[in-house]
Amino acid sequence: MVRFLLRRLLNYVVLCLVATFLAYSLASLTFRPLSTLQNRQPPPPPQTIAAKSAELNLDQPIPRRFLTWAGGVVQGDFGNTVVSAPIGEQVLSRAGTSLRLFLAGTLIGVTLGVLIGVAGAVRQYRPSDYLATLFSFLMLSTPVFVVGTLLKVVWLPVNQAAGTQILYFSGEVTAGFQGTFTESLVDRLQHLVLPTVAIALGQIAFYSRYQRSAMLDVLGSDFLRTAQAKGLTRRRALFRHGLRTALIPMATLFAFGFGLLVTGGVFTERIFGWFGMGDWLIVGVQQQDANIVATVTLFVAVLVLVSGWLSDALYAALDPRVRIR
């Protein structure tokens, strides 16, 4: 099994390379990184433009440019932006920002989603189940930027009533904040809550729907009946035999769900003014910068593939039938 997972990991390196290459080529083909320079008034001398072009390797074919960039990445150098700032300096802080949001959102989304799904299945067609279903469909049909904006609108009066900023709407930390470690942690949490909720709500809706139907399958299964026939109470049979079995399909979904979350993350970061990877992608597009786009793509690809890999490992841990000897 370990060997299988390692081999998978090796496959993923190739996949990451392919995904990044595609994004890089697409960006390089459509972007005009020199346009800002060319449109400047008065027009800069041709030598300046030529020098910039050479600096950006624009005279080389795209695969060649990609190889130069990828070669740098292996050594920890992500290249420069169009305005000659090294990308590497921002990668860590932006990745950290995004990861904090994604991980918190996923953790809360998966946990609550599974719990609500199980509860809905066990109490099928009761008011609580209908309520959860209504919530899920509302959330699934509302784009994340609407949810984010709504959260802001809803929370604003609360802050006003309290007379102080309980939760912040923008940024990941108060600018120029000074204080002890605990104080700074609290400050960060105050910033974290609303964007995390915005992401988690969609995740809860997504996982709870699937968990509910998986659990309903298990509820009608023969083996649950066998467990009860052995003398387990219904509740005990449900928890011991039912729950883990119903979690198996969730492991596969996790890989998809995470991809969905990352896409939603782009908007969430923008709305709440977080300088994360999603925000960067938009900056990169605005500045016609292939290097930024490729870097963000690589980050997303790594995240999605790691989540896929995790879901494989999770699947094997939950279900003995897929374990490979």
Place this chain on the structure above:
Amino acid sequence: MLEVRDLEVSFPSEAGRVAAVRGLSFDVGAGEVLGIVGESGSGKSVSALATMGLLPPQARIGGSIRFHGTELLGKSDVALSRIRGRRIAMVFQDPLSALTPIFTVGDQVAEALRVHDPKLAKKAAAERAVDLLDLVGIPHARARSASFPHEFSGGMRQRVVIAMAIANDPDLIIADEPTTALDVTVQAQVLDVLKTAQEITGAGIVLITHDLGVVAGVADRLMVMYAGRAVEQGAVDEVFGHPRMPYTLGLLGSVPRLDATEKRPLVPIEGQPPPMTDLPPGCPFTLRCPMAVERCSAEEPALEVVGPGPGGPEPHRSACWRSGDIERVEHDVAGAGADTAATLFGVRAPAPGAAGTDGRPDRPVVLDVVDLVKHYPVTTGSVFRRRVGTVHAVDGISFDIREGEVLGLVGESGCGKTTTLMEILGLEPPMGGRIVVLGSDVAGLGRRARVAVRRDLQVVFQDPVASLDPRLPVGDVIGEPLEVHGVARPQIRRRVAELLDLVGLRPDHANRYPAEFSGGQRQRIGIARALALEPKVLILDEPVSALDVSIRAGVINLLEDLRARLGLAFLFVAHDLSVVRHVADRVAVMYLGKIVEIGAVDRVFAAPSHPYTQALLSAIPIPDPAVERRRERILLRGDLPSPADPPSGCRFRTRCPLFVELDESRRRRCVTEEPPRAAVGSGHEAACHFAHAREVV
């Protein structure tokens, strides 16, 4: 011990409340085996689940179920859970889904022990679980207890379920169709284990089944259920010998007998059970009953004593207004040597004209299969596929079918029957060997010629529900082959009406959709479709195994009738040997991709020469308690070996009862040398080095 009184169970449904069980009363004494038979939907399983307290919460239950004097109905789940598995245990129908896939079988058996005895140490429970697994006949129980359910075959899983059921030495075991999903040889093994379990625990058993043969040998008493009620009850010999309710008579008459010496007509029970939402007053069997009188549709008869049980206190009861008349008819026909059921249901002897095996060499061969081979590669890896083995699905089989002849192809699941069918139906050049249909070798067929041959070779599938497109009206389903072969529209319409009539449906059925028909009717539609092009050879893949017993007889009779009238040849694939005996002229027995015995039905069934055929035949229960008790079973050990790794020499030697008795030098021959098919009689061949005939039926 168990007293069920006036049990009523109903479920809500879109069409109104479904009364699944209506006033059912029965007792089970200590150490007694009660058989409950009935068709699907008769309320057998629901009553069992009611006893266990395992019905879904929306079920409404009334009446009384007392166990050792304590009322079970109305007890809380916690209180019932103390009885379930400890005093009353249950074995379910489908062993493939009855075990939790994520726990090892050892853990699951141990759990059954620990849940009733929390003080029992984990280790001790695991030890005891190994003992139990050993007891129910799991080889290498200690090692296998760490395996997961998916690593076990169906029969082995059912043994595990039985091990869990007997773990706490229960007073009562309810077995709900415990062998329905299993092959006959495995069924015999599992019934044997169940018997052993009863001997060890001394438990009473409620054996629920639709197979009259299964209860005949095992049960002490029998209860026949129809539409949620008991319609006949009594000692097993009494009910089998002197049924007093037309439904029981029909059931008994509808199953082909393995021990029949002459062709006996099967009794089809026309129609289907009434919908359980809106039962008409009167006896629910009225509409299907050949002896119904006015009173039957006005008043539902109660279960009344119709005769004493021989040598026992158990009286024979039946719910029929005319049970007295049945007794009279039984008396009359006994003198004439006729069959009560056939007389009452007015069944004629099968139409003459079936060719049988007379003059066989003179008739032309319609389907000739010579040394047919089909291997599947076993591969690994996704990008770079490597071949790591070969599944020998069909490994050189030969047979021929002559005009107007029926060849039955039998064997357990996994023996290669279906692969053989698919190879023949594909009309592609086979991997090895030859397939000749009506004189033309399929290997040399061009595209057009292949289409022409298809006209003459048609198929009827096993599952009548899945094999008909639910979105096409029946007329289109039947007419489609004609359309494909370019028949004009008005002509198609005429032919469809003709075909519907031929299979016993009404021409106006053509506008309805498959969902409006019952299983038996759908299979008739499937047959009509197969006959549309007037084929000469019909391939039937388990055509009746998905149907209820009473429906089965009607379809079999239809097939026989069609064959006689249209002069068709059948390749009849089935696992049910009694059906094959009834329908076929010749039979070929397959084991692991080989034909081990082939010959005329009468010869093969009367004097089977291959040990596998003998075991197969002896495993099939005969619906006659007296015969069944006297029979000796040849039990096969273990399961079918993997066709990816068949044993050397004779493939059957690993399970062969004869091999065990042989001396060393003879055994070596079985291990090293593959036995060729050799003649053991006229037209009768067996592939065994030490073939000798033995009577087992």
